[in-house]
Amino acid sequence: MIEKAFKGTIGYWLWLCFLSALALAGFISYLRQLDIGLGITGMGRDVSWGLYIANFTFFVGIAASSVVVVLPYYLHDYKKFGDIIILGEFLAVSSVVVTILFILVDLGVPSRVLNVLIYPSPSSLLFWDMVVLTGYLILNIVIGWWSFDAKVKEIEPPIWIKPLVYISIPWAISIHTVTAFIYSGLSAKPLWHTALLAPRFLASAFASGPSVLIVLCFIIRRWFGFNIERDVIKKIAIIVTYALSIHIFFMLAEIYTVLYSDLPSHKSHFEFLFLGVPGNRFLIPWTWGSTVGAIIAFVLFLISHKKNDSLVIFASIITVVSIWLEKGFCLIIGGFVPTPFEEYPKYVPTIFELFITLGIYAAGGLILTILYKTVVSFRQSK
Amino acid sequence: MEKPDEMKKAIDLTPKKGDWMTPEVELKKGTYCYGAPLKHQKYLELPNQREWQPHDVDWKLPENWKDIILDGMAKLLKKNRAFKLFMDICVRCGACADKCHFFIGSGDPKNMPVVRAELLRSVYRRYFTIHGRILGKLAGARDLTVDVLKEWFYYFYQCTECRRCSVFCPYGIDTCEITMMARELLNLVGCNIQWVVEPASNCFRTGNHLGVPPHAFKETLGFALDEIRDLTGINVEAPINKKGAEVLFIAPSADYFASPHWYTLLGYLMLFHEIGLDYTWSAYASEGGNFGLFHSAELAKRLNAKIYAEAKRLKVKWILGGECGHMWRVIHQYMDTFNGPADFLEVPVSPVTGTKFEHAKSTKMIHIAEFTADLIRHNKLNLDKSRNDNWKITFHDSCNPARSMGLLEEPRYIIKNTCNHFYEMPENTIREKTFCCGSGAGLGADENLEMRLKGGMPRAMAVKYVKEKYGVNMLACMCAIDKAALPPLLDYWVSGVDVCGVHELVGNALVMKGEKKRETNLRGEPIKGDSKDTK
Amino acid sequence: MNRRDFLKITGILAIGAASHQTAMILLSSEVKGDQAKKKRWAMAISFSACVKREGCRDCIDNCHLIHNVPEFTDNKDKIQWIWSSHYESVFGEQTNMFTKGMLKNLSILCLCNHCENPPCVKVCPTKATWKNKDGIIMIDYHRCIGCRYCMAACPYDARSFNWKDPKPFIKEINRDFPTRAKGVVEKCNFCEERITQGLLPACVEACPEKALTFGDLNDPESDISRLLKTRFSIQRKPHLGTDPKVFYLF
Amino acid sequence: MKKIILGLILFLLVAFLPLGYNIYTGKKAYIPVIKAPEDKKECVENVFIMRKRHNIVLEKWRDASVRHGIKKYVSLNGTYKISLTGTCLGCHSDKTQFCDRCHDYAGVKPRCWDCHNIPDKVAEK
Amino acid sequence: MKIILPFFTVVLIACLVYGGTRYLEGHILFGIIVPYICFALAIVGFVVKIVKWAVSPVPFNITTVCGQQKSLNFLRHSPIESPASRCGVFFRMLFEVLFFRSLLRNEKVELYGKERRLIYGSDRYLWIFAILFHWSMLIILLRHLKLFLEPIPYWIIMLQNLDGIFQSHIPPVYISNVLVSIGLVFLFLRRLKRRVMYISLPSDFFVLFLIGGVILSGMLLRYVYRADILLVKAFLFGLIYLNPVPYTGFGTMFYIHLCFISVLIAYLPYSKLMHMAGVFLSPTRNLRNDSRARRHINPWDYPVKEHTYEEWEEEFKDALKEADIPLDSENKG
Numbered sequence A: 001m002i003e004k005a006f007k008g009t010i011g012y013w014l015w016l017c018f019l020s021a022l023a024l025a026g027f028i029s030y031l032r033q034l035d036i037g038l039g040i041t042g043m044g045r046d047v048s049w050g051l052y053i054a055n056f057t058f059f060v061g062i063a064a065s066s067v068v069v070v071l072p073y074y075l076h077d078y079k080k081f082g083d084i085i086i087l088g089e090f091l092a093v094s095s096v097v098v099t100i101l102f103i104l105v106d107l108g109v110p111s112r113v114l115n116v117l118i119y120p121s122p123s124s125l126l127f128w129d130m131v132v133l134t135g136y137l138i139l140n141i142v143i144g145w146w147s148f149d150a151k152v153k154e155i156e157p158p159i160w161i162k163p164l165v166y167i168s169i170p171w172a173i174s175i176h177t178v179t180a181f182i183y184s185g186l187s188a189k190p191l192w193h194t195a196l197l198a199p200r201f202l203a204s205a206f207a208s209g210p211s212v213l214i215v216l217c218f219i220i221r222r223w224f225g226f227n228i229e230r231d232v233i234k235k236i237a238i239i240v241t242y243a244l245s246i247h248i249f250f251m252l253a254e255i256y257t258v259l260y261s262d263l264p265s266h267k268s269h270f271e272f273l274f275l276g277v278p279g280n281r282f283l284i285p286w287t288w289g290s291t292v293g294a295i296i297a298f299v300l301f302l303i304s305h306k307k308n309d310s311l312v313i314f315a316s317i318i319t320v321v322s323i324w325l326e327k328g329f330c331l332i333i334g335g336f337v338p339t340p341f342e343e344y345p346k347y348v349p350t351i352f353e354l355f356i357t358l359g360i361y362a363a364g365g366l367i368l369t370i371l372y373k374t375v376v377s378f379r380q381s382k
Numbered sequence B: 001m002e003k004p005d006e007m008k009k010a011i012d013l014t015p016k017k018g019d020w021m022t023p024e025v026e027l028k029k030g031t032y033c034y035g036a037p038l039k040h041q042k043y044l045e046l047p048n049q050r051e052w053q054p055h056d057v058d059w060k061l062p063e064n065w066k067d068i069i070l071d072g073m074a075k076l077l078k079k080n081r082a083f084k085l086f087m088d089i090c091v092r093c094g095a096c097a098d099k100c101h102f103f104i105g106s107g108d109p110k111n112m113p114v115v116r117a118e119l120l121r122s123v124y125r126r127y128f129t130i131h132g133r134i135l136g137k138l139a140g141a142r143d144l145t146v147d148v149l150k151e152w153f154y155y156f157y158q159c160t161e162c163r164r165c166s167v168f169c170p171y172g173i174d175t176c177e178i179t180m181m182a183r184e185l186l187n188l189v190g191c192n193i194q195w196v197v198e199p200a201s202n203c204f205r206t207g208n209h210l211g212v213p214p215h216a217f218k219e220t221l222g223f224a225l226d227e228i229r230d231l232t233g234i235n236v237e238a239p240i241n242k243k244g245a246e247v248l249f250i251a252p253s254a255d256y257f258a259s260p261h262w263y264t265l266l267g268y269l270m271l272f273h274e275i276g277l278d279y280t281w282s283a284y285a286s287e288g289g290n291f292g293l294f295h296s297a298e299l300a301k302r303l304n305a306k307i308y309a310e311a312k313r314l315k316v317k318w319i320l321g322g323e324c325g326h327m328w329r330v331i332h333q334y335m336d337t338f339n340g341p342a343d344f345l346e347v348p349v350s351p352v353t354g355t356k357f358e359h360a361k362s363t364k365m366i367h368i369a370e371f372t373a374d375l376i377r378h379n380k381l382n383l384d385k386s387r388n389d390n391w392k393i394t395f396h397d398s399c400n401p402a403r404s405m406g407l408l409e410e411p412r413y414i415i416k417n418t419c420n421h422f423y424e425m426p427e428n429t430i431r432e433k434t435f436c437c438g439s440g441a442g443l444g445a446d447e448n449l450e451m452r453l454k455g456g457m458p459r460a461m462a463v464k465y466v467k468e469k470y471g472v473n474m475l476a477c478m479c480a481i482d483k484a485a486l487p488p489l490l491d492y493w494v495s496g497v498d499v500c501g502v503h504e505l506v507g508n509a510l511v512m513k514g515e516k517k518r519e520t521n522l523r524g525e526p527i528k529g530d531s532k533d534t535k
Numbered sequence C: 001m002n003r004r005d006f007l008k009i010t011g012i013l014a015i016g017a018a019s020h021q022t023a024m025i026l027l028s029s030e031v032k033g034d035q036a037k038k039k040r041w042a043m044a045i046s047f048s049a050c051v052k053r054e055g056c057r058d059c060i061d062n063c064h065l066i067h068n069v070p071e072f073t074d075n076k077d078k079i080q081w082i083w084s085s086h087y088e089s090v091f092g093e094q095t096n097m098f099t100k101g102m103l104k105n106l107s108i109l110c111l112c113n114h115c116e117n118p119p120c121v122k123v124c125p126t127k128a129t130w131k132n133k134d135g136i137i138m139i140d141y142h143r144c145i146g147c148r149y150c151m152a153a154c155p156y157d158a159r160s161f162n163w164k165d166p167k168p169f170i171k172e173i174n175r176d177f178p179t180r181a182k183g184v185v186e187k188c189n190f191c192e193e194r195i196t197q198g199l200l201p202a203c204v205e206a207c208p209e210k211a212l213t214f215g216d217l218n219d220p221e222s223d224i225s226r227l228l229k230t231r232f233s234i235q236r237k238p239h240l241g242t243d244p245k246v247f248y249l250f
Numbered sequence D: 001m002k003k004i005i006l007g008l009i010l011f012l013l014v015a016f017l018p019l020g021y022n023i024y025t026g027k028k029a030y031i032p033v034i035k036a037p038e039d040k041k042e043c044v045e046n047v048f049i050m051r052k053r054h055n056i057v058l059e060k061w062r063d064a065s066v067r068h069g070i071k072k073y074v075s076l077n078g079t080y081k082i083s084l085t086g087t088c089l090g091c092h093s094d095k096t097q098f099c100d101r102c103h104d105y106a107g108v109k110p111r112c113w114d115c116h117n118i119p120d121k122v123a124e125k
Numbered sequence E: 001m002k003i004i005l006p007f008f009t010v011v012l013i014a015c016l017v018y019g020g021t022r023y024l025e026g027h028i029l030f031g032i033i034v035p036y037i038c039f040a041l042a043i044v045g046f047v048v049k050i051v052k053w054a055v056s057p058v059p060f061n062i063t064t065v066c067g068q069q070k071s072l073n074f075l076r077h078s079p080i081e082s083p084a085s086r087c088g089v090f091f092r093m094l095f096e097v098l099f100f101r102s103l104l105r106n107e108k109v110e111l112y113g114k115e116r117r118l119i120y121g122s123d124r125y126l127w128i129f130a131i132l133f134h135w136s137m138l139i140i141l142l143r144h145l146k147l148f149l150e151p152i153p154y155w156i157i158m159l160q161n162l163d164g165i166f167q168s169h170i171p172p173v174y175i176s177n178v179l180v181s182i183g184l185v186f187l188f189l190r191r192l193k194r195r196v197m198y199i200s201l202p203s204d205f206f207v208l209f210l211i212g213g214v215i216l217s218g219m220l221l222r223y224v225y226r227a228d229i230l231l232v233k234a235f236l237f238g239l240i241y242l243n244p245v246p247y248t249g250f251g252t253m254f255y256i257h258l259c260f261i262s263v264l265i266a267y268l269p270y271s272k273l274m275h276m277a278g279v280f281l282s283p284t285r286n287l288r289n290d291s292r293a294r295r296h297i298n299p300w301d302y303p304v305k306e307h308t309y310e311e312w313e314e315e316f317k318d319a320l321k322e323a324d325i326p327l328d329s330e331n332k333g
Helices: A001-004 A008-034 A051-064 A069-074 A084-106 A125-153 A162-185 A197-224 A230-261 A265-276 A284-304 A309-336 A351-381 B004-009 B038-043 B065-079 B082-088 B101-106 B111-128 B130-137 B145-156 B164-168 B177-189 B194-206 B216-233 B261-275 B297-314 B326-339 B370-378 B397-403 B409-418 B446-455 B459-469 B480-493 B502-509 C003-016 C056-067 C096-102 C121-123 C149-153 C202-204 C223-230 D003-016 D015-023 D046-070 D084-091 D094-105 E004-022 E027-055 E084-100 E125-147 E154-163 E176-190 E192-201 E202-223 E230-239 E252-270 E272-281 E309-316 E317-323 E328-332
Strands: B247-250 B318-322 B365-367 B391-395 B475-478 B496-502 C025-027 C042-045 C082-086 C105-111 C129-131 C138-140 C212-216 C246-249 D072-075 D078-082 E105-111 E115-121
Touching: A008 E252, A051 A084, A051 A162, A051 A197, A051 A309, A051 A351, A051 B261, A069 A084, A069 A197, A069 A230, A069 C202, A084 A125, A084 A197, A084 A351, A125 A351, A162 A197, A197 A309, A197 A351, A230 A265, A230 A284, A230 A309, A265 A284, A265 A309, A265 B459, A284 A309, A284 E309, B004 B459, B004 C105, B038 B194, B065 B082, B065 B111, B065 B177, B082 B177, B082 E027, B101 B261, B101 B446, B101 B459, B101 E272, B111 B130, B111 B145, B111 B177, B111 E192, B130 E202, B164 B397, B164 C003, B177 B391, B177 C212, B194 B365, B194 C082, B216 B261, B216 E317, B247 B297, B261 B318, B261 B502, B297 C042, B297 E154, B297 E309, B318 B326, B318 B370, B326 B365, B326 B397, B365 B370, B370 B409, B370 B502, B391 B409, B391 B459, B397 E004, B397 E252, B446 B459, B446 B480, B446 E154, B459 E115, B475 B480, B475 B502, B480 B496, B496 B502, C042 C105, C042 C223, C056 C082, C056 C121, C056 C202, C056 C212, C082 E309, C121 C129, C121 C149, C138 D084, C202 C212, C223 C246, D003 D094, D003 E027, D015 E230, D046 D084, D078 D084, D094 E202, E004 E027, E004 E202, E004 E252, E027 E230, E027 E252, E084 E272, E125 E154, E176 E192, E176 E202, E202 E252, E202 E272, E252 E272, E309 E317, E309 E328
Parallel strands: B247 B318, B318 B365, B391 B475, B475 B496, C042 C246
Antiparallel strands: C025 D072, C042 C212, C082 C105, C129 C138, D072 D078, E105 E115
């Protein structure tokens, strides 16, 4: 089936070339990073995790969110999701690859990455993250590919798929939970040190992931004639709406706890994020942007069911951006600032860092394009 | 014969334990072709002439038959690199195994292309390689015995030379080539089949397979002209042996004797009339098909020679070929080599559109689908698609035009422009992966029907699929053997799907200048569809 | 892995050598190591002694010289094993309106606390950092993959990462101590390489005012045990439960 | 036919290229001579073992020293301090003449020197 | 039988070498004589085989066409699957040789369910593992060049470092070693499937076991029974410059590895392993699909007995007259 991905219009090939060029640029930048070291990035001794880990966190959420289409289809027998489920699974596959790439480029000595396997350390959440992410990747590839294959052949999927699907549902929850635990287990970082982090991650994931899916659905509907029912998109939009509301609620609960208790070490992070400190107000627009964005998106989703598609697309894009900023960027940077020495260092990603990040997006995009093209071509050939 | 379901149920694609090394073959009635009659062997001056049948215990082989074959093999190895190469480099990966329609349809493990070739290879190893000579059976080498010969006969006349396996082989090993070599060898000791030798002999004598003499040929064309007149009210001409015409037209002889080929013939005639083509038929070279190809390269060349000779004699500028399968294998890949160079002809130029067919600049012969597609592209034909609305059509790529020529888009282009309802079969069964009808390469004999039905099963199943899914009721194809073999095949497996030629569709859709209102299609069936409603 | 296992593994070497068999034994530096009581190394830093010399950096310089710690010009690449910072920054939670004035600009020496309950060790995905039997938090630079999880986990900012190749930034290379390669995390090792030879840590040795005291907490007779028993001491961020082994004396 | 023979010759040429390459570089008879320290007779282990397995010995040393605090190594030849810079390069004082020669010949590029220093006396040269 | 015999043949080779070098001082035999003989057999056999192929002409243009021909310019021609130019053939061969294009098409046919529906599924396992196996083999081969070149070219060191990029053990485990083993094991396991077993010959298993022996002995040589690489290289230099030095200190594993390789290359030209050269010569792949635009010459073409028009006209004169078809003979006359 995959050979379908290598037949397409000129526009399609241009798109592939564009992504490949970006990925290549990212790769070249990465070679430079390998040569010079991570000093090439904007990260430093105080903000020692940056754009890479932010993206990693965000894309784990996207990957986990495929569960919101899988779950209704398999557990509640909501047959209308039958078409979109494969899109969700393939989105998860490419997102997991992206997260793995982001982890890889963030390593100081990537050639030693096998040490994680050779010296397994169950006390480390990063170890568990590796376990759940690779497991999730394999699960999704297997489930996605075999059920797609069955669909192409017009046969029943193999019987062992079902148990795997049931495993994959809690597994999806687990990948984002473990990712949250990476942060929330650290007493050194008050911003992260909250039990609400994992639930917040999940809520935001179930808002952002399906939003990405909605945008993708519109794209393939517009350009590839893969007609996904409006009902289906509407249903997903409803899921996003609820997830967003929970996400906003969690955020407010967090802010209340910190502000009311007035604990200085906790408060200082929120003050930095929302108000900034003299000389470092870098994150203010992003924090406010994401918060307000989430609320706007929520409102838009609420009213969208009567309006046209573009509103849904617009709301989805705002959701994605808002959550990327909130869960990824602001959360990671904000965790490091202020430092234990109460300093307020600045973190600005460098051009190399941006290129590498874009390169990874492009690589993910390539995988996604190829997988989606396969699905879409199959649909067209029917 | 068994019912289709039973036949399908009996198929087991997993062979029994063991291997293919023991030469044994059971000639089951219905799965092999009869031997060639003495008369035709004589006419073609073939070796070891005798009356014989494969089911005879004694095949009346010459005394030194083994030497003849081994000598022949040595010569062929020297003459043909492909043969030698294909004997040496197979790694037995098995990628070809389930690509063969005969294997899929029969489950007979010796029908896996790799084993078919191994039947020959084992003898090659035994007599032509060091390790085979020393290690014998361990190296997969076998002595040449009568049983081996019988096995060859059975299985190499169970290969339609469709080349589907060759598409999948990582080294491009072409079982067609191996079958050809094996048949050359079998012919050296006179083991050939009626369905190959008789048409070849007829063709050699009269110019066509059926042995129709020139006056009968002219008569049938006349019938066709009458039919066209009845249908359209137009007087169409069909010049024969007209010297100085621009184009010589050559079609398979089945087109003017068999059905549903006949309607394709009507299509040609109407088309040529409509565009005012200055062309001629030939009574001498009234056959495009070439059964010599299924016998030996030499016989293929002998039969093929007529085409250029006739073109030269009639002083035409170029040659146009009709809808045929293996005819096009010969014309595309062999004719120029056999009987070229055709320097007395000109590079084909469409007199209507002015398109120069550069891709045929040496052979100077083009396929009618290329010609018609070009006409349609240049808007030279007035086509009413709705006249084919009776049918939901699918297209069967014939093996030879598909895999030996790459004629894939031209017929589709024509079909899409002549009908409203076109549906492709599953993609694993079309274009370069197309499945054979099961009756090619001279295996279309009635006595071989069971094997033909088995071999045609994959094709039939694909047709069944589109029939059930889209309600397809017409299978278009571009091969005379297809047109003859597919109707009984589809009758057996599918039922309710007819077979037509691509130019039958053209004939139906073609709105001719000055024609009367058409009530029926070329088959005399009332036309459904819009055009009738607007009457 | 205990020593017995270790010997077994090295024994395999000899088997592999086939025709040239030979015994290979690896010995610990302390011959009676197993019998001796476990050490609990700790350090006490006296505020009062430390402030006596204005601008003194002897301990820092000596440590960084001995351990080949590079000096980066760019603050974000900075690597430090031992350094000084303001009181309010180090003891932020133990600051009030009065100390702010009183202890203003008081420099406090900081280094890895070699916590009894180290958060950095727990998070390492490759066991590249661990607490050794003497309580020292070690880093295996051969195993570290540079994920920097330990840096995020350390509440004391004691860990530094080699953002670039450190070699060009080392003023003078001490050839008896290895440098580090880019991409690994490093920090103060309590001069593990010196104390196994019976020496004092470099910083302790270098201090002209004897402001730093180093010794074994498990030995009630050691200098440091006596000192901590008699004088008031504080630790950094004790509420985090890490139980630092660096004490600050008044 | 001509093309195939040409291809065959080309293939054989490429296959035999190493022969020419070494003649071209003038190293066809080159075998690195390793300068053993003059004042010492035996290494930490038998020389046969050291030639084949010094890397593994060093790996064990590394793990023993770094991870297990084991600082001494006892073999039939005596007791040694576990130290690449101190012990090994103490005798094999000339890294370029000893380590590098053979490593270059065998195409091995150990990473030890990324961090571990060459002793003063060599570096000063 | 198909499996056991080849397996024990390979084991026997190993045993011979083991016993020969360990107890019988056969270092010269297994270290020098056997490699020389095998190499000679390999080169001679290889050249002879290729020349034999080469002297047989390709009488007809028999391209297997897998895409749209180049005909009318408004139809999208498939330049690689149906190459009309040299360039197209070049790329077709490139994809075939480097990426096993044809094998990538592989699919599996099943008769599914009660109604025995014919279904086709893509089946790329063979492709994946064949790619793994062959590419790893190539990398391993190139890596071994370091034993034959002095000074070692930079790119070989680069390749070797990339291959061993994962620092896990000393010496590092090469990725290619792992992949080649996975590939080989798969190729072996699939031969056990009933249908592939049916078509397999003992020689198919022999090759698998022999290559397996080469890989296994090579890995043992690297990770367990190490040889002094300095001596190995010096020894190989002696071999290739026909100045063999009978060193003895390598250990048995080295001789086993060397002999396995020798047997493998000696066996190569006489076996199906020649597919590595044959794939370049396959006329169904390396010819252009332009046989109507360019005449293909058959060197042994000979005149055949034809039924000429004159003979035909003579035979059917009456019929032609009856049908009013013009006759050449009468027009002339």
